[in-house]
Amino acid sequence: MxxxxxxxxxxxxxxxxxxxxxxxxxxxxxxxxxxxxxxxxxxxxxxxxxxxxxxxxxxxxxxxxxxxxxxxxxxxxxxxxxxxxxxxxxxxxxxxxxxxxxxxxxxxxxxxxxxxxxxxxxxxxxxxxxxxxxxxxxxxxxxxxxxxxxxxxxxxxxxxxxxxxxxxxxxxxxxxxxxxxxxxxxGNVSKQRRQAAAPTVAKMIRWIDENYEQDFQLEALAQAVHISPNYASHLFRQTTGKTIMEFLTDRRLKQACILLKTTSGSVQEIGEKSGWVNFNYFCSIFKKRMGMTPKQYRHH
The missing domain is CATH 2.60.120.280 (Regulatory protein AraC)
Structure with missing residues (x-):
């Protein structure tokens, strides 16, 4: 294995x-x-x-x-x-x-x-x-x-x-x-994307991917897919097994990891470009999830 x-x-x-x-x-x-x-x-x-x-x-x-x-x-x-x-x-x-x-x-x-x-x-x-x-x-x-x-x-x-x-x-x-x-x-192999059972959730994921750098507002996401904020949270969790904030954090962490490995920007700049305005919170959540600080990850 x-x-x-x-x-x-x-x-x-x-x-x-x-x-x-x-x-x-x-x-x-x-x-x-x-x-x-x-x-x-x-x-x-x-x-x-x-x-x-x-x-x-x-x-x-x-x-x-x-x-x-x-x-x-x-x-x-x-x-x-x-x-x-x-x-x-x-x-x-x-x-x-x-x-x-x-x-x-x-x-x-x-x-x-x-x-x-x-x-x-x-x-x-x-x-x-x-x-x-x-x-x-x-x-x-x-x-x-x-x-x-x-x-x-x-x-x-x-x-x-x-x-x-x-x-x-x-x-x-x-x-x-x-x-x-x-x-x-x-074309004998099907190339049709199957947004199975959840086209609305697929739209939510797309919205997060396009807006993860911005300050997150659940109301803005819900409005973009034309449903209520409460239903947006329920539908996302029911379909993916994750909360919207968990998914958003994952997306921001992914971007931070890539920038740390591929750019020379400061850790604070990378945190901001990945969606975290609060530098201390960025370092805290990064270490909590990744098991090391952003600086340690960069040089690992």
């Missing part, structure tokens, strides 16, 4: 961690975790992480909040998550309803370098990594065939491992892209 480290010291509601750090991507830039029953270990976290994450669902159902949309998750769903992209996967797990998935995590630049020998696939990979219009949640047609394809190729890799493990993993990932490429291109 792929293991990562989570930076937080406080979990709210049992499923709120903000940053997943995958140290292994430095030494092992492609990690395979195939056909794994994740029912016991699965955590519902609104989080983001470096590297790309590709998930194929074999068994299980639920929903995914990805940026500003809500998608249905079911067997045959393929999820493509970009680096540092916030997402929140909720799965309905019970003794008779396991969550079984295949997971591939990889470092973008490393794999992109491997793809240069295949210009068409390289261009396709660049497209799904960078184009904002690409569908990141795919419902694979005749998905049992794709599942069989994964199993046969993965078993072959295990029976005849490469001397260099990363070479084997890279070739395995190339074969997956080669399989998916015509599906993405011809």
């Amino acid at each position: 792929v293991k990562c480290q989570y930076y937080t010291s406080n979990v709210i509601g049992g499923f709120m961690l903000i940053f997943e750090h995958c140290q292994f991507l430095i030494d092992s830039p492609i990690k395979l975790d195939m056909f794994f029953n994740n029912s016991r270990y699965f955590k519902q976290l609104f989080h983001f992480h470096p590297g790309i994450e590709m998930i194929f669902v074999h068994e299980g159902s639920g929903q995914l909040i990805l940026e500003q949309s809500i998608y249905e998750v079911k067997p045959g769903t393929l999820i493509f998550l970009k680096p540092y992209q916030p997402h929140y996967l909720q799965m309905q797990i019970s003794p008779g309803k396991p969550y079984i998935r295949s997971l591939i995590k990889y470092e973008t630049s490393y794999f992109s370098e491997n793809l240069k020998a295949f210009p068409q696939l390289h261009e396709f990979h660049e497209y799904i990594c960078s184009d904002t219009s690409t569908a990141q949640v795919q419902y694979v047609p005749e998905w049992k065939r794709f599942e069989q394809f994964l199993q046969e190729n993965y078993e072959r890799l295990q029976r005849h491992p490469y001397r260099n493990q990363m070479e084997g993993n890279a070739l395995f990932l190339v074969t997956i892209l080669h399989y998916l490429y015509p599906l993405w291109n011809t």
Whole structure:
């Protein structure tokens, strides 16, 4: 099972961690975790992480909040998550309803370098990594065939491992892209976003994403989606399992983490750009959630 480290010291509601750090991507830039029953270990976290994450669902159902949309998750769903992209996967797990998935995590630049020998696939990979219009949640047609394809190729890799493990993993990932490429291109894979059961909540998430830097007013959010403030709070919590303020805090923390790692601005400036006017409160909530101060995080 792929293991990562989570930076937080406080979990709210049992499923709120903000940053997943995958140290292994430095030494092992492609990690395979195939056909794994994740029912016991699965955590519902609104989080983001470096590297790309590709998930194929074999068994299980639920929903995914990805940026500003809500998608249905079911067997045959393929999820493509970009680096540092916030997402929140909720799965309905019970003794008779396991969550079984295949997971591939990889470092973008490393794999992109491997793809240069295949210009068409390289261009396709660049497209799904960078184009904002690409569908990141795919419902694979005749998905049992794709599942069989994964199993046969993965078993072959295990029976005849490469001397260099990363070479084997890279070739395995190339074969997956080669399989998916015509599906993405011809439109045989559904590219319709499914804001399942909650178009209003999707609009609320979009509003938060566009206004997290501003002083938050529940009345303004409710007015933007044409419902009452009380109903807005109830609907958001009922649909996502999180309060609006918890979600807003996660979004601001995500922005602060990115700015701390990618800019040279002062901690106070970054706090303000991320939506916190009160510098002391920003430092307090950051340390409470991330388990370290903003300055420590920057140099970690």
